[in-house]
Amino acid sequence: MINKVVSGAEEAIKDISDGATLMLGGFGLCGIPENCINALVNKQVKNLTCISNNAGVDDFGIGLMLKQRQVKKMISSYVGENAEFERQLLSGELEVDLIPQGTLATRCLAAGYGMPAIFTPAGVGTEVAEGKEVRNFDGKDYLMEYAFDADFAIVKAWKGDTAGNLIFRSTSRNFNPVMAMAGKVTIAEVEELVEAGELDPDYIHTPGIYVHRIFQGKDYEKRIEQRTVRKVQ
């Protein structure tokens, strides 16, 4: 069996070079591949295209890569929490493609399912539809949106095994499973890496066939963006 286990983030991303297209899992700061992002920051690869629902905050997540101007283009659905992002966008340094969140997720899904395109009603009649093919099914218009084509997908899971099988925890699942399916090369960092056979096959979210490299990450910060609590009665 091919050994998918790598020593850590540095080894996992070693062949990611300037100009690559990356998918990065996570929703806000929840379920982002912290170790690989830090390694990409240290490696200082540039001109990256990043497909990710959000763009991190100023000092965490993809924000760290933006600060070093490693990102040429962001493909996201919502990017509101990042002042450096805003500065680069307004100055024209950063190219941004904003797309509906469901379209983003389903374009990942299509890539993972081997389908070249999807039809979605999201964005019909809006500026998102500009230049896109519209098809009418049963009286309703749909936009044709292409499957993503990413060189690497980088995801974060809760548990993984040496065969590459992944289990996600709670809402940190979000975009991670669909991106894991969509990369030409998929890198998974996990909080706990176990031997093949230790995870129940019935509880696997992402089958190992989609995962090419896996490692146990370290020092997870898991930052909370909006800490909301209620008082004990």
Place this chain on the structure above:
Amino acid sequence: MFSKEEIAQRIAKEIKDGYYVNLGIGIPTLVANYIPKGINVVLQSENGLLGMGPFPFEGEEDADLINAGKQTITTLPGSSIFDSAMSFGMIRAQKVDLTILGAMEVSENGDIANWKIPGKMVKGMGGAMDLVASAKNIIVAMQHINRAGESKLLPKCTLPLTGVKCIKKIVTELAVLDILPEGGFKLLERAPGVSIEFIQQSTAGRLVIEGEIPEMRLD
């Protein structure tokens, strides 16, 4: 005139037993506080959760468990977790019964604008375009007039659109209105103390008034 809390309270009356509901950010989030007692409603959070519970008690926050507004939340008995593609799959397939969201402008034919103001920093549409394009029932919670006193219920939206011909009902600080299939804002109820004349003045789009217009009731 209604406060934001009262707008939320009025919208909550539209929620029926067994509904799966997606609540947007802002006033819609407040609706969760007023869901009628004794009915079972499941809240969907589009980052991948059905059965959203209240905020956690202090010290029990879980970084892996957030809602679409990135707030720490809890699950409830019967909750389920899924990925983002499935989340929008159930929205697109109209499994979600009711979507409640905010708006900057709504037009008399049901177009909505709520994601972009030209010249200002654009944060993105998030899931709003997917929701409005697919939801079978959408209620908009919004201010009837802006701070300058200008109507936000228009013949045609001036801001970039989020979706076309999709809004059915609007609840504002002044009134409850339906959007007619043939176009036009049909006045259903007025907020306590608000005159029909004032609603007429505050509505730039075509306002349809038929018969008695009762005051909104929250009980």
